[in-house]
Amino acid sequence: MRVDVQLADGLAEGDVDRWVPAASLLHSNGDAMDIAVKDGRIAGVRGRAVDRVNRGRLGPKDLFGWQANNSPDRLTRPLVREGGRLVETDWDTAMGRIVEKSQELLAGPGGWGRFGFYTTGQFFLEEFYALAVIGKAGIGTPHMDGNTRLCTATAAASLKATFGTDGQPGSYTDVDHCDAIALWGHNVAATQTVLWSRMLDRRHGTDPPAMLAVDPRRTPVAREADVHLAVRPGTNVALLNGLLREIIRNGWYDESYVAAHTIGFEALAETVGGYTPERVAEICDVTATDVRRAAELLGCARRLLSTVLQGFYQSNQATAAACQVNNLHLLRAMIGRPGAGVLQMNGQPTAENNRECGADGDLPGFRNWANPEHVEQLARLWNVDQRIIPAWSPPTHAMQIFRYAEQGSIRFLWVSATNPTVTLPDLARIRRILNQEGLFLVVQDLFLTETARYADVVLPAATWGEKTGAFTNADRTVHLSEKAVDPPGEARPDLDILLDYARRMNFRDRDGQPLLPWHTPEEVFDAWRECTRGRPCDYSGLSHAKLRDGGVQWPCTDDAPGGTERLYTDGVFHTDPDYCETYGQDLLTGAEFTGDEYRAKRPAGRAFLHAAAYQPSPEVPGPEYPLQLVTGRSLYHFHTRTKTARAPELHAAAPDVWVELHPSDAAVAGIGEGDRVRVESARGAVTAPARLSGVRPGVVFLPFHYGWWDRGDEPDGRAANELTLTAWDPVSKQPLFKSAAVRVARTEN
Numbered sequence: 001m002r003v004d005v006q007l008a009d010g011l012a013e014g015d016v017d018r019w020v021p022a023a024s025l026l027h028s029n030g031d032a033m034d035i036a037v038k039d040g041r042i043a044g045v046r047g048r049a050v051d052r053v054n055r056g057r058l059g060p061k062d063l064f065g066w067q068a069n070n071s072p073d074r075l076t077r078p079l080v081r082e083g084g085r086l087v088e089t090d091w092d093t094a095m096g097r098i099v100e101k102s103q104e105l106l107a108g109p110g111g112w113g114r115f116g117f118y119t120t121g122q123f124f125l126e127e128f129y130a131l132a133v134i135g136k137a138g139i140g141t142p143h144m145d146g147n148t149r150l151c152t153a154t155a156a157a158s159l160k161a162t163f164g165t166d167g168q169p170g171s172y173t174d175v176d177h178c179d180a181i182a183l184w185g186h187n188v189a190a191t192q193t194v195l196w197s198r199m200l201d202r203r204h205g206t207d208p209p210a211m212l213a214v215d216p217r218r219t220p221v222a223r224e225a226d227v228h229l230a231v232r233p234g235t236n237v238a239l240l241n242g243l244l245r246e247i248i249r250n251g252w253y254d255e256s257y258v259a260a261h262t263i264g265f266e267a268l269a270e271t272v273g274g275y276t277p278e279r280v281a282e283i284c285d286v287t288a289t290d291v292r293r294a295a296e297l298l299g300c301a302r303r304l305l306s307t308v309l310q311g312f313y314q315s316n317q318a319t320a321a322a323c324q325v326n327n328l329h330l331l332r333a334m335i336g337r338p339g340a341g342v343l344q345m346n347g348q349p350t351a352e353n354n355r356e357c358g359a360d361g362d363l364p365g366f367r368n369w370a371n372p373e374h375v376e377q378l379a380r381l382w383n384v385d386q387r388i389i390p391a392w393s394p395p396t397h398a399m400q401i402f403r404y405a406e407q408g409s410i411r412f413l414w415v416s417a418t419n420p421t422v423t424l425p426d427l428a429r430i431r432r433i434l435n436q437e438g439l440f441l442v443v444q445d446l447f448l449t450e451t452a453r454y455a456d457v458v459l460p461a462a463t464w465g466e467k468t469g470a471f472t473n474a475d476r477t478v479h480l481s482e483k484a485v486d487p488p489g490e491a492r493p494d495l496d497i498l499l500d501y502a503r504r505m506n507f508r509d510r511d512g513q514p515l516l517p518w519h520t521p522e523e524v525f526d527a528w529r530e531c532t533r534g535r536p537c538d539y540s541g542l543s544h545a546k547l548r549d550g551g552v553q554w555p556c557t558d559d560a561p562g563g564t565e566r567l568y569t570d571g572v573f574h575t576d577p578d579y580c581e582t583y584g585q586d587l588l589t590g591a592e593f594t595g596d597e598y599r600a601k602r603p604a605g606r607a608f609l610h611a612a613a614y615q616p617s618p619e620v621p622g623p624e625y626p627l628q629l630v631t632g633r634s635l636y637h638f639h640t641r642t643k644t645a646r647a648p649e650l651h652a653a654a655p656d657v658w659v660e661l662h663p664s665d666a667a668v669a670g671i672g673e674g675d676r677v678r679v680e681s682a683r684g685a686v687t688a689p690a691r692l693s694g695v696r697p698g699v700v701f702l703p704f705h706y707g708w709w710d711r712g713d714e715p716d717g718r719a720a721n722e723l724t725l726t727a728w729d730p731v732s733k734q735p736l737f738k739s740a741a742v743r744v745a746r747t748e749n
């Protein structure tokens with residue numbers, strides 16, 4: 001326990017008027033905190049000591065990031081495009097334009113097919129649910145996805161594939177109980193600092209757990225680890241296959257658990273059979289000795305905790321790789337008991353809720369779009385004709401939504417709480433798409449972002465601290481985050497905006513009653529409880545009132561009123577055909593299996609051991625572009641810096657972009673520390689000062705935080721996604737932000 005406090009200059013704790021409970025909205029750890037209010041403004045934060053997640057600790061982004069709420073350049077009035085320029089207007093005019101366009105398109109040829117919604121992992125639960133109902137039962141379009149596609153689509157896909165439904169098996173308390181921690185492509189030291197400090201407490205306490213890091217960079221995690229495998233980017237599946245082979249050959253797996261609780265062992269053993277440590281060493285460019293050491297660390301642990309994140313999810317063969325980590329835990333029966341757990345991590349603070357509520361295209365409550373009974377359940381709940389709910393094909397993923405906009409079939413795109421002009425791959429293409437004449441673009445944000453500058457209508461939103469709602473972190477802990485202050489000017493909570501749209505669109509149920517009859521977050525939450533009853537993410541035992549007593553892990557029901565610490569404690573998984581969220585996909589191609597094919601496997605509550613052979617990345621270095629680009633995060637900034645660069649301390653800590661190179665690659669190109677470097681791919685270029693650092697040879701690292709909103713209207717050659725490619729994992733459809741071929745050269749400007 002350690003209560004971290006940060007207050008506005010000169011303010012003492014005793015001067016604070018009120019403390020209002022909230023949780024962090026700048027990563028997925030779900031750190032509980034109280035917002036300090038002074039004279040009607042946010043004036044600081046304090047960690048909440050009693051909370052199960054963080055025990056009062058806060059990371060640097062949370063300590064300082066609240067200052068963005070008070071920034072003088074917040075959007076305070078709606079904007080509409082007049083004669084090519086964005087001008088201020090009132091809500092009636094702005095919403096009127098959106099509704100007029102919607103009605104025109106809905107009545108015209110193409111109907112629902114003209115609509116696309118590209119949303120976020122930063123709304124509150126109630127907002128996602130409202131949006132999902134609008135999309136699925138109001139308009140009836142499958143073209144709705146979140147930036148969660150870029151973030152945790154692979155977490156969801158791998159959990160569904162292995163265990164039958166989404167839902168995190170483990171708990172953060174596993175950190176306290178484990179005797180080994182494996183971090184798979186997860187730089188937790190920079191991205192979930194409180195979770196990292198919990199790991200460090202163990203490492204520097206009595207009886208420290210062993211630690212394995214798999215990351216091409218020498219991150220703080222890699223430096224702390226007992227074994228660091230600095231694999232060549234894009235080779236995770238080869239590595240895991242080799243590790244699983246060692247575990248099977250050395251008899252380090254639990255035969256009786258595997259026999260009773262899994263299917264697919266023979267095929268897995270056969271697939272991994274060819275991945276000798278020597279072959280893995282060659283593919284991944286690590287030593288065979290280190291592969292054996294890592295296998296022994298994993299194979300001899302008695303309570304193993306794994307965390308998986310973007311080094312897997314945004315890399316080659318994402319879902320296949322993440323599934324191999326699940327396989328490791330199943331083979332070793334490392335699941336469902338204290339210290340033995342998998343955390344297929346989330347990234348964004350509320351990504352989990354988007355996946356649960358279905359504003360990412362999934363059906364709410366982890367229901368299976370291919371199961372007519374699940375669709376019927378929703379039709380009954382919403383009192384609508386089942387045929388309006390889009391369930392005739394898989395939902396349209398984000399990259400496909402932008403493709404449809406590019407082709408002109410999507411003509412209305414509503415972008416909320418995300419900044420795709422900086423965060424989607426291949427930005428030159430994204431700019432072309434958003435610039436098209438025929439595309440009506442709505443942007444709902446706090447600031448005039450790079451994306452908002454392309455909009456036809458900009459809606460000013462209220463955010464964290466200015467609105468109330470629930471959200472769920474990466475270990476299924478639900479917190480309530482309450483309104484502390486009024487939003488600036490005419491800015492409105494996202495929920496109010498969505499409910500206003502639904503009212504103006506006059507969406508009705510089968511009896512002519514309003515489809516979204518709600519007015520408050522609490523009413524939406526109560527409707528959501530009913531939607532989840534009996535599903536894995538069961539919120540039926542939760543309420544806003546109960547959450548005021550502190551965070552609770554779902555499922556929370558009448559039978560488990562205190563919530564549920566771990567899933568699958570009994571070795572029974574969510575794979576029953578009537579219950580599961582997916583009938584499965586081929587890991588190499590993404591081809592969907594049918595219900596009949598799935599039933600024929602007779603899963604009967606057993607988990608799937610999915611096997612996959614290694615395949616190289618779609619783009620690998622060659623003579624023209626000899627290096628591999630990896631993009632990712634730094635400690636002080638959140639994504640496109642809309643919040644963190646408006647906090648002076650965070651801005652000062654990382655004011656500008658840089659590029660990391662291995663000293664040997666730098667030497668070949670005649671680049672010294674601090675020299676300006678032009679990094680070029682087949683799609684674009686970025687210029688940045690060099691840092692010679694601990695990336696592995698052959699790899700270049702760029703943070704992706706640096707768009708151009710703070711520099712002017714035009715791209716200024718700092719955004720990492722100028723370089724990245726349009727390619728995605730066949731199963732999760734998550735884009736590959738961690739593998740592009742590039743070249744580097746010293747430059748004078």
Ligand SMILES: Nc1nc2c(c(=O)[nH]1)N[C@H]1C(S)=C(S)[C@@H](COP(=O)(O)OP(=O)(O)OC[C@H]3O[C@@H](n4cnc5c(=O)[nH]c(N)nc54)[C@H](O)[C@@H]3O)O[C@H]1N2
Pocket residue numbers: 026027028061151184185186187188190191192214215216217219231232233234235236309310311312315316346347348349630631632633634635636637638639738
């Ligand atoms: N400070 C900060 N914290 C954040 C965020 C932020 O923007 N800033 N964002 C939040 C969000 S939304 C997310 S999704 C998380 C992301 O959290 P992380 O996944 O921890 O962050 P990344 O830097 O994207 O990637 C992690 C690591 O993957 C490694 N990597 C790249 N390619 C490969 C590969 O092929 N194999 C392996 N094994 N590793 C590879 C990179 O070197 C990098 O160190 O962070 C959350 N927390």
Ligand SMILES: Nc1nc2c(c(=O)[nH]1)N[C@H]1C(S)=C(S)[C@@H](COP(=O)(O)OP(=O)(O)OC[C@H]3O[C@@H](n4cnc5c(=O)[nH]c(N)nc54)[C@H](O)[C@@H]3O)O[C@H]1N2
Pocket residue numbers: 120121122123147150151152310314347348416417418419420423424444445446447449461462463464494631632633638639640641642643704720721724737
């Ligand atoms: N090259 C590269 N690209 C990446 C990644 C990478 O590692 N490398 N990572 C990917 C990942 S994991 C992620 S999560 C994405 C993140 O990508 P984005 O979501 O596009 O990035 P953010 O800057 O978080 O954008 C969120 C926007 O929502 C606004 N906002 C914040 N709170 C609220 C609110 O309450 N209401 C409303 N209406 N708006 C709000 C913010 O001002 C901001 O403009 O980037 C992805 N892109």
Ligand SMILES: [Mo]
Pocket residue numbers: 150151152347348
């Ligand atoms: Mo993310």
